[in-house]
Amino acid sequence: xxxxxxxxxxxxxxxxxxxxxxxxxxGLPEALLRLKAVQGLEEGLIVSTCNRTEFYVAGxxxxxxxxxxxxxxxxxxxxxxxxxxxxxxxxxxxRHLFRVVSGLESMAVGxxxxxxxxxxxxxxxxxxxxxxxxxxKLFQRSFHVGKQVRSSTAIGRGNISVASVAVELAEQIFGxxxxxxxxxxxxxxxxxxxARSFKSRxxxxxxxxxxSFDRAKALAEETGGRAVRxxxxxxxxxxxxxxxxxxxxxxxxxxxxxIAPILRRRGxxxxxxxxxxxxxxxxxxxxxxxxxxxxxxxxxxxxxxxxMQARQQEAADCDRLIAKHVADFQAWMEKSVDSMIGHVGLNxxxx
Amino acid sequence: xxxxSRLILSMHLDFVASFIFASDxxxxxxxxxxxxxxxxxxxxxxxxxxxxxxxLTLALVFAGFLCQTVFLGxxxxxxxxxxxxxxxxxxxxxxxxxxxxxxxxGSSYRLSLLGVFTTPFAAALSVFAxxxxxxxxxxxxxxxxxxxxxxxxxSIVACGxxxxxxxxxxxxxxxxxxxxxxxxxxxxxxxxxxxxxVVANSRLLWFGFVLFTIGLGTGFLIGQDVDWLKVAWSxxxxxxxxxxxxARIRRTMxxxxxxxxxxxxxxxxxxxxxxxxxxSEVPPVR
Numbered sequence: 248x249x250x251x252x253x254x255x256x257x258x259x260x261x262x263x264x265x266x267x268x269x270x271x272x273x274g275l276p277e278a279l280l281r282l283k284a285v286q287g288l289e290e291g292l293i294v295s296t297c298n299r300t301e302f303y304v305a306g307x308x309x310x311x312x313x314x315x316x317x318x319x320x321x322x323x324x325x326x327x328x329x330x331x332x333x334x335x336x337x338x339x340x341x342r343h344l345f346r347v348v349s350g351l352e353s354m355a356v357g358x359x360x361x362x363x364x365x366x367x368x369x370x371x372x373x374x375x376x377x378x379x380x381x382x383x384k385l386f387q388r389s390f391h392v393g394k395q396v397r398s399s400t401a402i403g404r405g406n407i408s409v410a411s412v413a414v415e416l417a418e419q420i421f422g423x424x425x426x427x428x429x430x431x432x433x434x435x436x437x438x439x440x441x442a443r444s445f446k447s448r449x450x451x452x453x454x455x456x457x458x459s460f461d462r463a464k465a466l467a468e469e470t471g472g473r474a475v476r477x478x479x480x481x482x483x484x485x486x487x488x489x490x491x492x493x494x495x496x497x498x499x500x501x502x503x504x505x506i507a508p509i510l511r512r513r514g515x516x517x518x519x520x521x522x523x524x525x526x527x528x529x530x531x532x533x534x535x536x537x538x539x540x541x542x543x544x545x546x547x548x549x550x551x552x553x554x555m556q557a558r559q560q561e562a563a564d565c566d567r568l569i570a571k572h573v574a575d576f577q578a579w580m581e582k583s584v585d586s587m588i589g590h591v592g593l594n595x596x597x598x
Numbered sequence: 599x600x601x602x603s604r605l606i607l608s609m610h611l612d613f614v615a616s617f618i619f620a621s622d623x624x625x626x627x628x629x630x631x632x633x634x635x636x637x638x639x640x641x642x643x644x645x646x647x648x649x650x651x652x653x654l655t656l657a658l659v660f661a662g663f664l665c666q667t668v669f670l671g672x673x674x675x676x677x678x679x680x681x682x683x684x685x686x687x688x689x690x691x692x693x694x695x696x697x698x699x700x701x702x703x704g705s706s707y708r709l710s711l712l713g714v715f716t717t718p719f720a721a722a723l724s725v726f727a728x729x730x731x732x733x734x735x736x737x738x739x740x741x742x743x744x745x746x747x748x749x750x751x752x753s754i755v756a757c758g759x760x761x762x763x764x765x766x767x768x769x770x771x772x773x774x775x776x777x778x779x780x781x782x783x784x785x786x787x788x789x790x791x792x793x794x795x796v797v798a799n800s801r802l803l804w805f806g807f808v809l810f811t812i813g814l815g816t817g818f819l820i821g822q823d824v825d826w827l828k829v830a831w832s833x834x835x836x837x838x839x840x841x842x843x844x845a846r847i848r849r850t851m852x853x854x855x856x857x858x859x860x861x862x863x864x865x866x867x868x869x870x871x872x873x874x875x876x877x878s879e880v881p882p883v884r
Contacts (some may be wrong), residue, residue, distance in 0.1 A: 363662035405787075414786070420777070422791040514849030515796055515856065534778070546780045 248371045250290075250381055250580075252308035252343055253316065253334035254301035257354050260331035268321065270295040275368070279375040281320065287311065290379040291388070292372040296364045300355055303344065305381045309336065333477070341385065341576050345569045348393035350402065357402040357558040362393050380583075385576065394573045399568070402561045405554030409547045410444040412554070413521050416542065417489055418448065420519050425449040428487050432456050432480060432501075433494035439490045442470040456480040458494070484509045490520045492528035499530040506533055510547040513538070521547070623675075625669035626690060626728050629656040630664030633721035640714045644788055655713050659697060662720065666694040679742045682750045688729035692749075693723040695758030699805075703762070703798065711796040711881075753813030753832075757867060759806030760839070764864035766799040767857030774854055796853045799860060800846060806841050831870050838863045 270278045282291040289306030313334045317326045335343050350357045369386045372378045406412045431438040434457040453472030457463035463474040522529040522543040534541040636658035673681035681687045700716050773792045776782040842859050845851035
C-alpha cells in the first residue's frame, strides 16, 4: 500500500510548534500546488486545523523521511522540531484517518467539527486536482466510516463543555429555550460563553446585569439582549427562567431570604440557576427550595467529565468498527494493485 | 360464474364474521400482546440506552388500540349500547380511553415516552379484562338509558385522562429527583422536559375533571336507586382532583405536590374500581 500520512498534532506537539506549521484556509490552494510539485508525489492532500497539520500522500514520496519532506516543504526545520513529527505508513495511515474523521483523535473526543474540516480539506485537494484514485477512495471511505461511527455508537452523546452541559440541562427543564427569559449576573467571559450557547439554541430574551453598567450594555448588545442595572436585577426575577451568575462578589448575592418570597408568586414555574462564580454567588440552600435547581461549576464539570469518560469507553467499540473498515480498504488496495499488474501484463510468480 | 364468485365471497365473509363475533376475546388477547410487546420494547430501549424506534412502539400501541376498538365495536353491536355492561368491558373501555388520549396528546407534547408507563398498565388492564367471567356473545338487549350511557362513558374516559395525568406526574417526579441529586443519569435525558410534563399533567387533570364532573352529575339522572357508597367515594375523588386544580390556579401548590397527588388520586380511583365492586350493595351496572 503505497500511501502514508505524516505531520504533527496536539498529541505530538504543543501549540507554539503547531502554529508554525499550520496552513490557513486562504493559503491552502498555494500549499497544495507546492505539494503537487514535490518529486515522487502521485497524490496528496493537506489537513490543517488548530490541532493538526497532516499530509496524506500516495506514490514514492510516501517513503521519504518526514524531516526531509518538512525541510523542503516549509523551507526550513528548526532543531528540536523533529521529535514532534509523526509518520504512519499504509494501514496505520488508513486507521489514523478513520479515527481522525470519527473524532477519536480530537482533543475533545467525539467532537464533530473535525468531520467538516477534513471534508473541506478534501474538497480543496480535489479542486486543485492533487488527489487521485487511491486518496479519493480513502477519503470517501473515511467519511462513510465517520458517519457510521457517530450513528451506531454513543461517541457523540452527552456534552463535554460546561456551557453545553448547562444548555442541555436547561433544555431538559424547559424544552424549547425560545420562550425562556435568561439573566446573566456578571458580564465576564463565562457569562459571554453561556449567553452564546443559549442563543445558539434559540434563546431570545437575554438580560445582562453587571456592576459596571457599560460592560452590561456591551454584552447585551453582543448577545442581542437588554442591560439591567445591578441594583434592579431582583425586579426581573418573578418571570425569570434561567439565571447565570458569575460575579466577583465576595459573598452569596442570591439567598433563600431573597428568593423565597418571589418563588411564591411564580407558582410551579421551574427556576434553573447556574452558578459559575468563585466564590459562589448563590447560597447552597437555595437548591433545596421547591422548583429551584442550582448547578455550580463543580456539578457541571462533573457532568462534562462523565460524558467524556463515557465517550472514551465508547472509543473501544469505535475502534472495532474502524478495524473492519481498515481491513476492507486494505483488501481493496491489494485487489486494485493486482488488477493493475494484470492490466500491464506483468508475469509474476504466483503468491 | 359471477354468481358463484359472489357466493364464495359471501361464504368467506360469513366465516370471518362468525369467527370474529364468536371469539370477541381474541381481540383483547391481541391487544394485550401488542401492549406487552410495546411495553417490553420501549422499556428496554429506555434503560439500555440503545437506539430507539419510537415509531415501532407507536405502531404497536396503535395496533393494540385497533384491536380494542374492534372488541368494543363487536360488544357495542351485540348489546346495542355503549359496551360497558360487565367488568371485562369496563376495563377494556378504560384502557381504550387511556390509549386514545395517549395517541392524541403523545406526539403533540413530545411525550412519546409516556408510552413506557402507559403500555404496561394498558397490558395489565387487558389481562384482567380477559380473565373476567364471560358473558354471552349475543346478550339480551336492554332499552338504552341515555343518562346511563353519558354517565358511564364520560366517567371512564375521565379515568383514562386521570391515568395519564398520574403517569405524567410519575415521570415528573423521576425527572425532578434526578435534577435535585445533581447527577442526572442518561434516563434523565431521554424523558421529556419537566416543564412539558407539568403542562401535560395540568391539561390532563383539567380534561379529566370536566368529564368526571359531567359523569358524576349525570349519575343522578339515571333514574335508578342511588348507590351512596359509590357516590361518596366518587365525591371524595372529585374533591381531591378539584382541590389540586384550585391549588394550581391559586399557585399555592408546588409542581412536585401536584404530581404526587395526581398519582395518589389515581390510585384511589383505581381502588374504587375493584373495591366498590365487591362491597357495593348494588350489583354492577347492566
